[in-house]
Amino acid sequence: MRMPFEFATAGHIVVGGGRAAELPEILAGLGSRVLVCTGANPARHAGLLAGLGLPAAVFPVAAEPTAELARVGVAAAREHGADAVAAIGGGSVNDLGKAVAMLLGNGGDPLDYLEVVGAGRRITRPAVPCVAVPTTAGTGAEVTANAVLASPAHRLKASLRSPLMIPRVALVDPQLTVSCPPPVTAASGLDALTQCLEPFVSTRANPLTDGLAREGLRRAGAGLRAAYADGSDLAARADMSTCSLLGGIALANAKLGAVHGLAGVIGGTADVPHGMACAALLAPVIDANVRALRSARPGSPALYRYTEAARLLTGRPAASIEDGLAWIRETNTMLAVPGLGTFGVRPQDADDVAAKAAGSSSMRGNPVALSHGDLRAVLLQAL
């Protein structure tokens, strides 16, 4: 176990069916005018938007967040005189809201702070208060310290990142996810599962993230298939909203691994929903990691972690790593997860993706070093 460690999380996490109704009360304590980021169709949240209490300007996030979209959002917030941000939507909407809140608090341009493709300047001042209200159960963006922005010019996605970007309040209401269509439930749910598993086996795991990841994996095992089979199953939706929340806190504090290292690169080059990329890569990465660990470090604690994860996911106390892998593959089939080839990823891209992924920040959390050949083989299996 890695010691010492740090642990950062949101100021206030509010969870429960129907609790989105508390948004006006929460906002009233945080600001006087609010910019509300939503998905492309704000009318989906007409009920919530009608009773916000504060003067509100609505900013629909109709496309994947980019540095340019963050600039437009900041301009809209300034024009409205917003001193608080609410983000009601999926991961993209929450990330954009977090980026705008950070830029309102720190000034400057997104590229001043963006990692990899920007100047990577340190974020030193608090973001303006941001309330994150997820409407999917997947990214955990309501509690993470980064916002992913795409840079179409670089064909890359990069993050704005600081503990100061963790939303002031995460308002997690599983009822908001009931209207998610099955493909979104599948992609976001498998992302949530992956975001509990990768921190659990990460080189940066710590005792606090372990507890969260274990509970998140158990919830994914209980709720993922059921939420997909019947979107109105509130107990399953609550399991998955909780899994997503736990995964977000875990990954913000213990990092991720090769699934996210590869998915990040693929997301910059092909039009693949992030969760679908994770879903297709998950079993091949576990397989590659377990093989590499068994040959290089047969006593590695990560192998015990994979066994424990298999038991939590399957609900069977004697399950092996192979049983866990079979459960994940079967889940992918049940949830109609397509291969990456469906999204235009080609075998000839494998070398390039493997090379770029090797240098990604997620890869540093992977429990074992995977060779270029390993990463290439993983990608080919995920096609």
Ligand SMILES: [Zn+2]
């Ligand atoms: Zn993810």
